[in-house]
Amino acid sequence: MKIRLLYPDSTLPTYAHETDSGMDLIAHEDVLIPPGEWRLIGTGIAIELSPLTEAQIRPRSGLASKHGITVLNSPGTIDEGYQGEIKVILINHSSQPFDVTKGMRIAQMVIAPIVRPPIQVFRGELVETSRGNGGFGSTGV
Numbered sequence: 001m002k003i004r005l006l007y008p009d010s011t012l013p014t015y016a017h018e019t020d021s022g023m024d025l026i027a028h029e030d031v032l033i034p035p036g037e038w039r040l041i042g043t044g045i046a047i048e049l050s051p052l053t054e055a056q057i058r059p060r061s062g063l064a065s066k067h068g069i070t071v072l073n074s075p076g077t078i079d080e081g082y083q084g085e086i087k088v089i090l091i092n093h094s095s096q097p098f099d100v101t102k103g104m105r106i107a108q109m110v111i112a113p114i115v116r117p118p119i120q121v122f123r124g125e126l127v128e129t130s131r132g133n134g135g136f137g138s139t140g141v
C-alpha cells in the first residue's frame with residue numbers, strides 16, 4: 001500500500017512493534033473533547049490500498065482503559081477507493097475533558113482482506129441449517 005503525506009508536517013503512522021496488527025495513527029491537529037462528546041480528528045494522511053483490502057480504524061486500549069477514549073464508529077471503515085484524509089472519530093466517555101494534541105497516537109489502522117462475492121437474488125427458501133432462525137441467545141447463556 002502507499003501512504004500519502006498530505007502536509008509538510010504530516011507524521012507517518014508506524015507499527016510500534018514489527019509484529020503488531022495495526023499501525024498507530026497520529027493526530028494532525030489539537031482538539032479538546034469535552035466529557036461525553038465526540039470529535040472528528042484529522043491524521044494528515046491518505047492511503048492507496050491494494051485491491052480487495054480495506055483499512056479498519058480501531059481504538060487503542062491504553063486510551064480506553066486510562067482515559068475512557070474510544071473510536072465512536074469502531075471499527076471505522078476505510079474503503080479501498082477512498083482518497084481523502086483519514087479521520088478518526090474519538091468519543092470521550094470519561095467525566096474529564098480530554099486533550100488531543102498534534103502528534104498524539106489516537107487510534108490504530110489494521111489492513112484486512114475483504115470479499116466482494118457475486119450476488120444472486122432469489123425469493124425461495126435458504127438452504128436448511130442446524131441453526132436456522134435461532135439467534136440472540138437461542139443456545140442459552
Ligand SMILES: O=c1ccn([C@H]2C[C@H](O)[C@@H](COP(=O)(O)OP(=O)(O)OP(=O)(O)O)O2)c(=O)[nH]1
Pocket residue numbers: 057073076077078079080082085086087088089
Ligand atoms: O473512521 C472513519 C470512517 C470513514 N472514513 C472515510 C473513509 C471511508 O471510505 C469514508 C466513508 O466511510 P463510511 O462508509 O463508514 O461512511 P458513510 O457514512 O457510509 O459515508 P459514505 O456515504 O461516504 O460512504 O469515510 C474515515 O476517514 N474515518
Ligand SMILES: [Mg+2]
Pocket residue numbers: none
Ligand atoms: Mg459508506
